[in-house]
Amino acid sequence: MNTIPAQYPFYRIKEKELLYDIGLLRDSLTENWGNFVMGYSFKTNSLPWLLSYLRTQGFYAEVVSAEEYGLAHRLGYPGRNIIYNGPIKDKKIFEAVLIAGGYVNLDSSQELTWMEELSALYPAREFSAGLRVNCDIASLCPGEELVEAEGGRFGYCFENGVLEAAIKRLSALPNVKVAGLHLHSSTQSRTVQVYGALAGMAVRIAQEYGLSLAYVDMGGGYFGGRSDKPDYRDYFKEICRVLGTYFDREQTTLIAEPGVSLISRATTFETQVLDVKDIRGRKFIVTDGSRVNLNPLVTRHVYPHHIEYCSDKNIRPKEGSQWICGATCMEYDRLFELVDDAALIPGDKIIYDTAGGYTMCLNPLFIHYFPAVIIEKEDGSFFTARAPWGNDEFLQKNYW
Numbered sequence: 001m002n003t004i005p006a007q008y009p010f011y012r013i014k015e016k017e018l019l020y021d022i023g024l025l026r027d028s029l030t031e032n033w034g035n036f037v038m039g040y041s042f043k044t045n046s047l048p049w050l051l052s053y054l055r056t057q058g059f060y061a062e063v064v065s066a067e068e069y070g071l072a073h074r075l076g077y078p079g080r081n082i083i084y085n086g087p088i089k090d091k092k093i094f095e096a097v098l099i100a101g102g103y104v105n106l107d108s109s110q111e112l113t114w115m116e117e118l119s120a121l122y123p124a125r126e127f128s129a130g131l132r133v134n135c136d137i138a139s140l141c142p143g144e145e146l147v148e149a150e151g152g153r154f155g156y157c158f159e160n161g162v163l164e165a166a167i168k169r170l171s172a173l174p175n176v177k178v179a180g181l182h183l184h185s186s187t188q189s190r191t192v193q194v195y196g197a198l199a200g201m202a203v204r205i206a207q208e209y210g211l212s213l214a215y216v217d218m219g220g221g222y223f224g225g226r227s228d229k230p231d232y233r234d235y236f237k238e239i240c241r242v243l244g245t246y247f248d249r250e251q252t253t254l255i256a257e258p259g260v261s262l263i264s265r266a267t268t269f270e271t272q273v274l275d276v277k278d279i280r281g282r283k284f285i286v287t288d289g290s291r292v293n294l295n296p297l298v299t300r301h302v303y304p305h306h307i308e309y310c311s312d313k314n315i316r317p318k319e320g321s322q323w324i325c326g327a328t329c330m331e332y333d334r335l336f337e338l339v340d341d342a343a344l345i346p347g348d349k350i351i352y353d354t355a356g357g358y359t360m361c362l363n364p365l366f367i368h369y370f371p372a373v374i375i376e377k378e379d380g381s382f383f384t385a386r387a388p389w390g391n392d393e394f395l396q397k398n399y400w
């Protein structure tokens with residue numbers, strides 16, 4: 001199809017931009033390490049088209065729930081191409097991924113017990129397990145802005161010996177090897193320096209506990225698609241510089257499992273002006289998109305955007321203030337104020353840039369349902385990856 005088949009509002013994914021960021025990741029890993037696995041964090045955006053596309057691009061599925069694991073399976077990811085993370089695992093899936101030769105990064109007390117049970121149940125098999133590391137980023141990188149002031153809550157704590165105890169418990173099993181360390185830690189500031197420090201932790205832990213690691217998983221949490229911020233080239237140069245001081249590139253696979261950094265450049269959220277309201281001297285611009293489509297918890301106040309005018313903007317009168325409002329019928333649903341600019345009219349398009357990476361799927365079914373997702377293919381044609389949800393989808397599995 002050559003014209004956009006969408007009903008407004010909709011999310012757009014530009015394949016060309018997506019391929020650009022995939023290429024950037026692949027090239028950075030190839031040049032700096034060579035022996036690597038690219039995972040994609042399903043939770044970031046689990047649009048089935050995207051998951052299937054990334055599989056064909058060679059990505060593994062990074063999953064953190066039974067649902068995500070089932071989705072990966074249904075979309076054709078083989079069991080050995082699964083990276084199973086998170087503190088709330090399902091015991092059956094935990095076993096299935098280990099037996100299939102996929103990656104499992106342990107993150108809870110009970111998983112250590114499961115590993116002992118599995119080891120006893122299959123004495124003739126060899127198992128490889130990874131451990132998620134929790135270390136004190138605030139003291140490793142003073143000045144780094146954390147997501148939570150109290151520090152991270154995932155993984156086994158390095159400083160108080162809980163990690164060491166977990167390593168000892170697994171190492172005591174005759175057919176289990178501590179094969180990997182997982183160091184996903186998202187910070188607000190996402191600096192290159194924090195990734196260097198995390199890579200340094202992998203080196204330190206492997207050295208101190210005498211581990212010969214088959215892999216180091218550096219997680220996600222990178223910036224991507226922003227010219228004012230670092231990108232994969234900067235992160236992996238630093239990560240590999242540090243890992244290279246100790247690990248052998250042939251022996252140890254580097255895993256990256258990005259989410260939003262891979263897709264934000266490629267995604268936009270596109271809305272249109274439906275009406276202009278004049279209320280006691282104020283102009284309210286009614287649009288069909290909403291803050292909840294971009295930021296479900298409605299905590300953000302900045303929404304990068306551009307406007308496509310449906311007629312010459314230069315011959316329009318100017319308005320001192322126009323408030324761009326959303327479609328939810330909530331007073332707080334106001335996106336931004338246009339100051340001293342051409343008057344908007346119905347039919348103008350407001351396009352939010354680098355928007356929707358997370359929220360395409362993390363979108364509340366509030367007043368309106370999931371908007372459409374349109375893929376702009378490399379050749380300029382369009383493909384509907386998700387038709388907008390209607391009441392058929394909303395009513396499924398409901399009874400009255």
Ligand SMILES: *Cc1c(COP(=O)(O)O)cnc(C)c1O
Pocket residue numbers: 041043044062085086184186219220221222257258259260261
């Ligand atoms: C969320 C998550 C990611 C991806 O994070 P982004 O910030 O989207 O890159 C990767 N790994 C794990 C374990 C995660 O929880």
